[in-house]
Amino acid sequence: MLAAMPPTPPPTPEPGEARIRDRGDACPGALRLHPADDGRLARLRLPAGRLTARQAGLLAHAAESLGDGRISITSRGNAELRGLGEGCGADLAALLAGAGLLPSPTHERVRNIVASPGAGLDGLGHADVQLWARALDAALCAEPRAASLSGRFLFVLDDGRGDVAGLGGDVSLIAGPEGSVLLRLGPEAFRLAAEDDDTAGDDTADGDTAADTAVVSASAGVPASAVAVRAALVAALAFLDAAEAAGNGAWRPRELPDGHVPDWAGALARAGITAEPVPVPPLPASPPPAPGPLGERALHVLAPLGRLTAAQLRALADGADELRFTPWRGVVAVGARADRLPDLEAHGLVTRPDLPSVGVSACTGRPGCAKSLADVRTDALAAPAGPLPVHFSGCERRCGHPHGTWVDVLATGDDTYLVDGVPTPRTSLPEAVTTARSLPTHTR
Structure with missing residues (x-):
């Protein structure tokens, strides 16, 4: 049976003191349900917000059959189910596992990956970081120690347009021109060095091809996604080393006390990753995409107040290749064309930027x-x-x-x-x- 874990309020540090956390975080997950006044709550991590059309249909079914019939989109592009019954945990876990939404029961709460939702769709970014997100998710789930990360630790992958770079990532990868990658770790930044082209497919996951999981180099020696993904995972493990040494139970790097800054540079070097320390540049910044067409083969719509009905989720999945939940509580329907907008608006979705509910x-x-x-x-x-x-x-x-x-x-x-x-x-x-x-x- 799945336990419902009540939240524990963290102790408040005195001014100038590091926060001390004497227990693990009680952040809800798909296997750790949270009690609320309207029933149990489950939070399902969706790396880069991605759902296949089949997964969207099964998630809609779970909301209707086990919960209140709605799916909430979080500020990290994850999904929440509310109004769940007292004893539904096993049924929910089985349904989600059957949909391929629980690739690792031990790591399900640490798969917090936000990526530019428009990557690869509208030609505005420097790399398809949606593919990076899939490779990073696989790497996280394959690393036993990564299960010790807090459910609040956040990876941010920005394709260079600046739409998600400012979302408070603990480890941020920002794609640059000509295949460059900037690794931002709080007050430090590193430029990832080039590797040979034959490393570009090293991050291929089961069932994927190198073309599906690697950034295609513009020229010889351009860093592949494998370099960026490896660096992100190494940085997260370096944080765990520092948190263990600090002993204050830090959930995120900014909670570490003075004198316990992770040895980012040393960890990268020991992992064989050549990373050049650089002055921290200003974050790239751009507003979220407006509701409506996104490129020629995708649509971006918003969920009113961040909640979808099961019927709305099914309508979005109809005719789409995949869905991407966004940090702005919207959905990018990949493969959907503009002629679908009237039907989606009839379902109560926000399809135009002039509607009051935008933002x-x-x-x-x-x-x-x-x-x-x-x-x-x-x-x-x-x-x-x-x-x-x-x-x-x-x-x-x-x-x-x-x-x-x-x-x-x-x-x-x-x-x-x-x-x-x-x-x-x-x-x-x-x-x-x-x-x-x-x-x-x-x-x-």
Whole structure:
């Protein structure tokens, strides 16, 4: 049977002190269900947000047969099922395993990989990092020690356009021109050196060809995806070495105390990876793709408040080669063409950038979460359009909030909110949010 593990609030460090965590994180997974007011919650890691059409259909079936009929998309492009029954764990695990969505029971919570959702589709990036994500997932699952990573440790793979580079990755790979790769590790950065072309297919996974899993070099000596994937895994293991030495139970590198910075350079060198330390460049940055066509053979749509019904998920999978859940709580339907947009809009999906719900997100709120002070999802549905993202939170934990610049709408009671810190009655929310979304600068 699968245990439902209640969350344990972490101790709060004094100013200037490193956080001390005296137990593993209780982040939910597909095999570790979390109790909530609306039933059990399962979080399913989808590296790069990827689902085949068959997997999407089985996930929709799981939501209907075991949960509340909906699939939530997280800010990491993962999937959550809510309203699960008390004894459904074994059935859920069997269904997900049969769909190929649980390749490693021991590693299922550490497969946190975000990759540029438009990679390989619209010609804007330097490399198809979606393929890198598949190779990194296989490498993580094959490394026994990687199972010790926290369920919050994050790998970010940006194809160079800058859409996901700023999402707070613990290990980030950023593709550059002419096959270059930048490895960012907090305050340090490394340029990965070139390798011979005959290494390009070393990361081939079972059932895949080298063309499926390697970045094709533009010229001789350009780094292949195998180099980037190996470097990312080595960096993660170097963090585990530093966390073990520090003894404070750190879940992520930024929680390590002074004097316990991972020996990134040494770990890369010992693994035979030539990496040149470079000054940390500014992160590339670009906005998420607008809802609508993405290149000539894909569509990008948003799920209202980040939740899909089972019927909506099936509609997206209809005629698509694969789906990619995005960190902006949307879905890229690969292989779908623009003539599908009217049908998807009829299913209630956000298919145009001029709709008010673009850029609006919310936590679960009441009645699903006992900590929430308000039904924030209902209030979020009335949020007006604006250029900035806005997130409605039912309590100060602000679960699922966006990264970077966003408008903070925090419930303080049934009918009262703070909008970027300004007390606001519920009846005045639309006006206050309109003003906040139009301001030129915000910082978080």
